[in-house]
Amino acid sequence: xxxxxxxxxxxxxxxxxxxxxxxxxxxxxxxxxxxxxxxxxxxxxxxxxxxxxxxxxxxxxxxxxxxxxxxxxxxxxxxxxxxxxxxxxxxxxxxxxxxxxxxxxxxxxxxxxxxxxxxxxxxxxxxxxxxxxxxxxxxxxxxxxxxxxxxxxxxxxxxxxxxxxxxxxxxxxxxxxxxxxxxxxxxxxxxxxxxxxxxxxxxxxxxxxxxxxxxxxxxxxxxxxxxxxxxxxxxxxxxxxxxxxxxxxxxxxxxxxxxxxxxxxxxxxxxxxxxxxxxxxxxxxxxxxxxxxxxxxxxxxxxxxxxxxxxx
Amino acid sequence: xxxxxxxxxxxxxxxxxxxxxxxxxxxxxxxxxxxxxxxxxxxxxxxxxxxxxxxxxxxxxxxxxxxxxxxxxxxxxxxxxxxxxxxxxxxxxxxxxxxxxxxxxxxxxxxxxxxxxxxxxxxxxxxxxxxxxxxxxxxxxxxxxxxxxxxxxxxxxxxxxxxxxxxxxxxxxxxxxxxxxxxxxxxxxxxxxxxxxxxxxxxxxxxxxxxxxxxxxxxxxxxxxxxxxxxxxxxxxxxxxxxxxxxxxxxxxxxxxxxxxxxxxxxxxxxxxxxxxxxxxxxxxxxxxxxxxxxxxxxxxxxxxxxx
Numbered sequence: 151x152x153x154x155x156x157x158x159x160x161x162x163x164x165x166x167x168x169x170x171x172x173x174x175x176x177x178x179x180x181x182x183x184x185x186x187x188x189x190x191x192x193x194x195x196x197x198x199x200x201x202x203x204x205x206x207x208x209x210x211x212x213x214x215x216x217x218x219x220x221x222x223x224x225x226x227x228x229x230x231x232x233x234x235x236x237x238x239x240x241x242x243x244x245x246x247x248x249x250x251x252x253x254x255x256x257x258x259x260x261x262x263x264x265x266x267x268x269x270x271x272x273x274x275x276x277x278x279x280x281x282x283x284x285x286x287x288x289x290x291x292x293x294x295x296x297x298x299x300x301x302x303x304x305x306x307x308x309x310x311x312x313x314x315x316x317x318x319x320x321x322x323x324x325x326x327x328x329x330x331x332x333x334x335x336x337x338x339x340x341x342x343x344x345x346x347x348x349x350x351x352x353x354x355x356x357x358x359x360x361x362x363x364x365x366x367x368x369x370x371x372x373x374x375x376x377x378x379x380x381x382x383x384x385x386x387x388x389x390x391x392x393x394x395x396x397x398x399x400x401x402x403x404x405x406x407x408x409x410x411x412x413x414x415x416x417x418x419x420x421x422x423x424x425x426x427x428x429x430x431x432x433x434x435x436x437x438x439x440x441x442x443x444x445x446x447x448x449x450x451x452x453x454x455x456x457x458x459x460x461x462x
Numbered sequence: 463x464x465x466x467x468x469x470x471x472x473x474x475x476x477x478x479x480x481x482x483x484x485x486x487x488x489x490x491x492x493x494x495x496x497x498x499x500x501x502x503x504x505x506x507x508x509x510x511x512x513x514x515x516x517x518x519x520x521x522x523x524x525x526x527x528x529x530x531x532x533x534x535x536x537x538x539x540x541x542x543x544x545x546x547x548x549x550x551x552x553x554x555x556x557x558x559x560x561x562x563x564x565x566x567x568x569x570x571x572x573x574x575x576x577x578x579x580x581x582x583x584x585x586x587x588x589x590x591x592x593x594x595x596x597x598x599x600x601x602x603x604x605x606x607x608x609x610x611x612x613x614x615x616x617x618x619x620x621x622x623x624x625x626x627x628x629x630x631x632x633x634x635x636x637x638x639x640x641x642x643x644x645x646x647x648x649x650x651x652x653x654x655x656x657x658x659x660x661x662x663x664x665x666x667x668x669x670x671x672x673x674x675x676x677x678x679x680x681x682x683x684x685x686x687x688x689x690x691x692x693x694x695x696x697x698x699x700x701x702x703x704x705x706x707x708x709x710x711x712x713x714x715x716x717x718x719x720x721x722x723x724x725x726x727x728x729x730x731x732x733x734x735x736x737x738x739x740x741x742x743x744x745x746x747x748x749x750x751x752x753x754x755x756x757x758x759x760x761x762x763x764x765x766x767x768x769x770x
Contacts, residue, residue, distance in 0.1 A: 187558065187559070187562045190559050190561065191561075192558075192559065192561040192562035192565050193506060193561045193562075193564070193565050196509075196565065200680070235742065239742065239745050242745055242746075242749045243695065243745055243748070243749065248503055248504070248505040248506045248561075249500050249505040249687050249690075249691035249694075250691075250741075251505070251506060251509075252505040252506055252508060252509045252683055252686075252687040253505075253683075253684060253687055253688050253691060253737065253738050253741050254738065255509060255680070255683060256509070256680050256681055256682075256683035256684035256687075256688075256734050256737070256738075257684055257688070257734050257735055257737055257738025257739075257741075258738070259680045259681070259731075259734065260680075260681050260684060260728075260730065260731040260732065260733065260734025260735045260737075260738070261731065261734075261735045261738075262731070263681075263728045263730070263731030263734075264722070264725070264727045264728055264731040264732050264735055265727075267727040267728040267731065268725065268726075268727050271726055271727070285576060359513070359572060359680075360569055360572065360573055360576075362565060362569060363565070363566075363569035363570070363573065365565075366562055366565035366566055366569065367565075367566050367569065367570070369558075369562070370552075370558045370562050370563070370565075370566045373557060373558055374557075414577065414580070415576060415577060415580050417573075417576075418572075418573035418574075418576040418577045418580075419573075419577065421569055421570060421572075421573035422570065422573050422574060422577065424570075425566070425569075425570035425573070425574075428566060428570075432552075432555060438557070440555060
């Protein structure tokens with residue numbers, strides 16, 4: 151109980167740093183992810199995340215300096231390369247976008263595993279730092295890492311707020327946006343770069359496999375609540391921040407399960423919280439929530455004449 | 463006299479051959495099932511299912527306390543079918559597109575699986591990392607007696623799965639073909655489209671869980687999707703596509719394994735890398751060949767493009 155109070159009052163400086171940085175990241179990811187989802191590119195972030203693993207390994211090989219920033223630059227470079235390859239294949243073949251995405255996800259991840267095994271085989275190479283990227287190590291974030299995440303989040307949020315109208319036009323009617331002379335190709339590219347930036351910034355805390363959840367789940371939940379873009383963006387940001395704060399809090403407060411070696415993993419707990427918020431949104435949303443729809447359907451079957459008259 | 467210690471080491475040991483055979487079996491079994499996923503534009507569902515089976519496996523383990531394959535297979539198949547079902551329901555109710563619905567489903571289930579595994583982690587060597595990249599190199603150390611000789615357990619299981627896959631595919635070939643190309647027409651012929659779809663999803667989940675033990679849950683996606691997608695680039699006909707996919711799957715597994723042996727690195731990772739290289743290379747080759755053919759037929763390449 152004292153522990154809980156200590157946590158909730160944010161006295162513990164390491165918990166405070168972790169909560170603040172994951173919450174800011176989740177807000178940025180929710181905003182970028184909303185636009186990516188409306189642009190029907192929800193899973194591009196997944197490909198970028200998986201491609202970042204070989205990027206981290208290459209940075210490890212190339213740079214003598216093994217600080218987080220250098221590794222993340224490597225991740226960003228390969229993430230962008232992966233997107234470029236996918237776009238090129240798409241343009242050349244008209245083939246199945248889904249097959250290309252799936253192959254990119256597993257192929258780049260495979261390359262990452264090949265490279266990380268080679269690092270492990272090197273004399274003096276240890277992979278402990280790399281394994282943290284698979285599932286994330288939010289709990290061990292230090293202040294300098296948090297500044298990096300904050301900077302990325304600030305860039306993403308500022309860009310989206312500044313170009314809100316242009317992005318909205320791009321997502322809802324790309325042809326019209328092109329017709330009135332908006333630079334749609336450049337806007338598309340900018341959106342993809344933002345996806346890559348946010349994904350890479352999320353790697354240290356949430357990990358390669360689950361970082362896409364921050365891009366997808368809060369926007370999907372927000373979609374239940376609103377049909378207007380600005381409301382949806384606000385709702386997605388709120389749901390993202392709530393998931394990050396509640397998830398981090400739970401993993402810090404819950405007692406380690408009996409017999410388990412570690413505690414509750416932070417990244418997966420954040421994702422599970424977001425999933426619960428998503429299910430609640432799906433059930434409770436005022437206009438198209440499942441409960442509301444069922445209630446309306448029930449009333450209609452009861453034979454309430456006014457409703458019958460309105461709908462038929 | 464020849465000093466026996468100077469004799470060259472055999473390039474491949476029996477263990478290597480068994481491991482390679484296991485990889486080929488996994489690759490061909492997944493590749494054949496994956497062809498249907500590619501044709502139905504459901505490649506990402508293969509990705510989603512292979513992530514989402516994690517809680518099924520962990521749940522079966524927590525309930526039974528053993529690493530027996532059968533309970534895990536049952537758990538994973540149930541969750542796999544549930545993933546397909548939940549993502550299509552979410553797409554309909556949540557008004558998000560199919561990709562986003564799948565993204566929500568599989569990340570949530572995968573997170574649940576990781577949490578369940580970290581609860582169980584102390585008791586066994588079932589760690590999430592090994593689920594992600596598999597342990598192909600340890601295949602020869604776990605054998606069963608079959609026809610009087612020791613056969614790796616994974617190879618026996620994958621062989622059985624491959625046989626079942628082929629038998630089912632031959633038995634329901636007409637239904638699979640009809641539903642994959644024109645589901646409305648198939649329904650008018652009296653084929654239960656939904657049942658065929660669920661059956662295929664169950665097959666994907668079962669293949670995934672048997673293969674994942676040796677190759678890992680993310681690399682299994684490469685085995686599912688890459689052979690079918692690569693074969694589809696080269697041919698427009700169904701039966702040649704299935705044969706070509708099996709050939710590509712075997713070749714990828716063999717080349718990947720040998721390359722990994724040479725570089726002393728992860729075989730599963732190398733196989734996935736080679737799959738991707740094969741796909742991108744095929745795209746390049748097909749585009750180049752197509753361009754050459756067009757230009758030689760028309761004579762003047764600059765005019766061969768249709769007018770806008």
